[in-house]
Amino acid sequence: MSKNFSRPTDDPLWLKALLGAITVGFIGILLLLPLVLVFKEAFAEGVGPFLHAVTEPDTLASVRLSLIAAAIAVPLNSLFGVAAAWCIAKFDFPGKTFLVTLIDLPFSVSPVVSGLIYVLVFGMQGWLGKYLVGHDIHVLFALPGIVLATIFVTFPFVARELIPLMQDQGRDEEEAAATLGASGLGTFLRITLPNIKWGLLYSVLLCNARALGEFGAVSVVSGHIRGVTNTMPLHVELLYNNYDYVGAFAVSALLAMLALITLALKSLLEWRYADELAAVHRL
């Protein structure tokens, strides 16, 4: 097609400029400005106060707690995701659609409700409250509660990525291996796992980002004990409410860095391994 012909469906230049300006302006003001502000406020008084804020003992304790909670929740949800995707994608059984809907459910539940449900099970007035107090077991306002809430909010990440991916890939390769006498574990490790590795990595990445950043659900079950049960996002809230803005934004900057690294890796995986991710990410 000659350059002199413009397609009838091409937008005129003025419209392109207008819509482009709206897009850049909207994304710039709504999304980028808050991000810029986080880093600016974190370094508002220079590098020294920033470093002081992020190496303060209570901050380090919150980093440690967030990492521990994610280190428990993410592998468990990954194991669950692989198991759920295996039975849903490779087998036929009644009620499959309903099961997929139930697995998706935690994504549509408010974070606060996600925390509340564990308070109603493990809290003082909850189902197990009396028993737990009698046996001196601490679930709420302690690590187990924080881990449970984190597991709940990140529950569907791996499963909902792997189910469509493994459904697309079908079961021919695994069936061939099984027919030729490969063991179940061998089939999984040599056929299935290599096929889903990038999808698995992709979903673990997003699951991990959410696990480290969860606020509402963890806030309800944590008890907000400074230096003990405060995760990084909860520590941000505490510092902010105590008017320690440099501290709050310094910890925020760490979390924002994590978000940026996650986004960069996510884009890289979508660009480099698009064929090996679930079809929804392919443009």
Place this chain on the structure above:
Amino acid sequence: MSAIGLKIPLPGSRHVLPGFSLSLGFTLFYLTGIVLIPLLALIIRPFELGWDGFWTAISTPRVLASLRLSFGMSALAALVDSVFGFIVAWVLVRYRFPGRGVLDAVIDLPFALPTAVAGIALSTLYAPNGWLGSLLVPYGIRLAYTPWGVLVAMVFIGLPFSVRTLEPVLGEIGHEVEEAAATLGATRVQTITKVVIPMLMPALLTGAAMAFARGVGEYGSIIFIAGNIPMVSEIAPLLIVTKLEQFDYAGAAAIGVVMLAASFIMLLALNGLQAWSASRR
């Protein structure tokens, strides 16, 4: 597309692959323990006092005001996100310009950025002495610490939903359909309003429903900017937290049940929308 799905069941083919009972067993066990039993604890809690108890807990003016704010503002936020999401998706899919890839990646920022970080950043930005808030003061507009602050935060967290559901559908429509409309004598405006937007409708509604559902339940990014004045700018999730802090478990659970019911309805609506858009392919 669905022709591939036609299978001839071989006798016993279900059991060629191993691990069905193990994987399904673990899936059901984990799902029941982590999700279903705790949700059951929530659902039956407010009814320990009967329907009357549930109704009394829900119908106080403060609870009703918070529900109205959460649902009303997220509906408005979903509308704003749909309008701007359409423009953003159009520009990102149709136009080629330097920096497009970065702009596209940035759309996911509200997914990746922890909500507490977004919350304090938005609050500082839109406060009367903040970068944006101070620009609005001369016009007598206040966003932070008013119900409009709730809207700002909800628009922020909802945007990726509408953009991300519109992008693939917009890419699929392609120029051919629009060229056909143009060849048949439709003006550009007619093509957009009579051809493109109806084709995008399922995706537009899906994105709006997802943004709405997320906005209704959102907590972290809202509480810092909202000011949290009871009856004015107090969202329902915050009221749950407040009631828990006062050890009013039944009251908190009652609001939780209303929000859970809304989640269920949205989930059903989304499944219906998906079936609708699949039937139109």
